[in-house]
Amino acid sequence: MWNHFDTNGTPRTNNNLEGYNLKLNIHLSIASADIFKLISKLKIEEVDASLKYFRSAKNEKPPTRNKLYVINDAILLNQKQG
Template sequence: MAGLRKVEYIMSQRGTPQILLDEYLYNRNRERQSSTHWRCVIKTCTGRCTTNDDILRNQTEHNHPPYMVFNWVDDDARFPLPLWNHHETEGPRTNNSLEGFHCRLNQSLPHSHPNIFWFMEVIRRIEHAERSKLVQVNFGAAPPSRKRVYREIDNQIIRLKDHLRLGQKTPVQFLDAVGHLLKLA
């Protein structure tokens, strides 16, 4: 099952080495002379592997689906699909507006740890400005328009979703087209 493959290491959040191999994540179990023994991060799993000088020597079977499927894709995944997937979203695909607000808030503060009174004053100014924008929109003012390029991308994604829904494109064709559209590939 395992050939002579070089393994790549990643660091866990706690700073310990891990390896990601065939979509399974392993923690270091023990080291002996030149061999390092690894075990699957799922405690109840029987999946193990051994490396010698960054070369995979052997690997055993797992009793669960791969990491991505287990955490993100399955029906009973750790992070359910509606939590992170925006396929059916008709609106912003990013949190850029929140990032922009955070940047403007930081710029309006005199330094990184202002006193509470200065912070409250900045928040009051922001609230006043946002209320003014809401009043204008409520009285019929048009909200600021998005750039044409982003409106066109949104329209093309909506068309691609329709083709997927109608069966005119397979999921792989859909993902390929969206990746090309967003310049991911």
């Protein structure tokens, strides 16, 4: 936790990026995917991102986080305060 002492709300790792990359690779499922399949997937991703943006603009509650990440954030906050 020492290297994340000044981290405030931003991801502490690049796991979110690795997860997105894995999801994209699984969807395309072959090394040289068809360009139309890629464009279709990117359109779906754009719609998902737009929905997340509009939900956050309307101050809707985000989906619940993984319990482990909530615990890690609480430990880090406790270390900062102590």
